[in-house]
Amino acid sequence: MSAVDEDEDLEKHSIQLFLLHFLNSVLSESSADSTFPGKMGHSHIMGMNMDMSGGDNSTMPPHHHPTTSSDHSHDHMMMMMPMTFYFGFKNVELLFSGLVINTAGEMAGAFVAVFLLAMFYEGLKIAREGLLRKSQVSIRYNSMPVPGPNGTILMETHKTVGQQMLSFPHLLQTVLHIIQVVISYFLMLIFMTYNGYLCIAVAAGAGTGYFLFSWKKAVVVDITEHCH
Amino acid sequence: MAMHFIFSDEAVLLFDFWSVHSPTGMALSVLVILLLAVLYESIKVGKARLLYQALMNLSIPTSQQLIEAADQDSSSSDSLPVSRSPLRWFLCHFGQSLLHVAQVVVGYFVMLAVMSYNTWIFFGVVLGSAGCSQGIASSWKLSAEASACSLEF
Numbered sequence: 001m002s003a004v005d006e007d008e009d010l011e012k013h014s015i016q017l018f019l020l021h022f023l024n025s026v027l028s029e030s031s032a033d034s035t036f037p038g039k040m041g042h043s044h045i046m047g048m049n050m051d052m053s054g055g056d057n058s059t060m061p062p063h064h065h066p067t068t069s070s071d072h073s074h075d076h077m078m079m080m081m082p083m084t085f086y087f088g089f090k091n092v093e094l095l096f097s098g099l100v101i102n103t104a105g106e107m108a109g110a111f112v113a114v115f116l117l118a119m120f121y122e123g124l125k126i127a128r129e130g131l132l133r134k135s136q137v138s139i140r141y142n143s144m145p146v147p148g149p150n151g152t153i154l155m156e157t158h159k160t161v162g163q164q165m166l167s168f169p170h171l172l173q174t175v176l177h178i179i180q181v182v183i184s185y186f187l188m189l190i191f192m193t194y195n196g197y198l199c200i201a202v203a204a205g206a207g208t209g210y211f212l213f214s215w216k217k218a219v220v221v222d223i224t225e226h227c228h
Numbered sequence: 229m230a231m232h233f234i235f236s237d238e239a240v241l242l243f244d245f246w247s248v249h250s251p252t253g254m255a256l257s258v259l260v261i262l263l264l265a266v267l268y269e270s271i272k273v274g275k276a277r278l279l280y281q282a283l284m285n286l287s288i289p290t291s292q293q294l295i296e297a298a299d300q301d302s303s304s305s306d307s308l309p310v311s312r313s314p315l316r317w318f319l320c321h322f323g324q325s326l327l328h329v330a331q332v333v334v335g336y337f338v339m340l341a342v343m344s345y346n347t348w349i350f351f352g353v354v355l356g357s358a359g360c361s362q363g364i365a366s367s368w369k370l371s372a373e374a375s376a377c378s379l380e381f
Contacts, residue, residue: 083240083344084240084241085242086244188339191339191340199333199336202336204329207325207332208325210329211325214321214324214325215321
């Protein structure tokens with residue numbers, strides 16, 4: 001990076017800082033917090049459009065404004081969204097507006113919760129696979145004697161048995177699938193916070209879940225896997 | 229932060245230090261992201277392959293396995309010979325879990341890169357994963373399925 005660029009960056013940085021202070025002083029009643037280590041998006045207050053995508057704000061001194069989550073103006077202010085990975089536990093919004101992490105303890109709790117959620121996701125995935133295979137095996141055994149006399153292929157009978165849409169296994173599969181989709185989206189959104197701790201929690205949870213739950217899968221089930 | 233796809237040679241990808249300002253930088257980033265997508269696909273296939281290997285070792289160590297083992301890479305071939313011992317199998321399973329973690333992380337990285345809404349990056353991801361899955365998966369899975377099916381029936 002050349003010196004000119006650096007100068008420009010510095011200038012931009014100071015302008016951003018000035019704007020932040022300005023906003024803070026004007027909107028002091030709204031307790032809008034500027035302590036977030038990431039970049040600021042758009043604030044809709046006063047129709048003002050602040051774009052701070054240029055500079056590096058990680059060196060910004062933290063302002064200690066007490067954040068009250070019950071504040072009314074909280075709704076008007078879009079949460080500042082970081083666009084790169086960072087480590088921090090101040091003002092991390094987790095999925096819901098009520099779940100804002102501000103202390104190390106809360107972050108530890110969130111870490112454990114996310115870890116368990118990711119583990120549960122892996123377990124659910126593998127359990128669903130096992131259930132599906134179990135029902136398929138029973139179907140296959142049911143249809144075994146049928147194609148014998150004809151000499152026709154196994155696939156046909158497979159289809160006729162499998163077409164019961166309102167069977168219990170299929171409903172169970174559907175419900176489990178809904179849960180799985182929701183959890184996977186939650187995990188994705190958690191990863192999208194770009195918070196290093198939470199991302200590590202997601203990855204570690206996935207690994208641990210896979211490690212714990214896929215014992216059986218590796219031993220029993222996978223012989224038939226490649227032939228469907 | 230754009231909420232729609234744009235053609236631009238400016239982007240900030242994943243990390244603070246990975247900010248792109250020039251066309252060459254963008255080309256380089258697209259290349260890196262493409263490789264990341266390729267890595268994701270190959271981890272996926274490699275995991276399935278490792279599982280398959282471990283399974284084959286557990287069930288019947290035939291002579292065909294030994295032939296296949298000859299052209300395997302080191303990570304899976306060192307789990308081959310003494311496969312019966314639980315420690316070996318534990319290690320294999322552990323390695324597989326690590327592969328799974330890598331898969332999850334790389335997958336999320338690719339997702340986040342796409343979420344920069346930069347069209348070039350998006351093309352890189354699509355090209356990488358499509359081309360790679362076309363290449364590796366088809367070449368390997370066919371042989372695997374053939375041998376697995378011959379084993380089953």
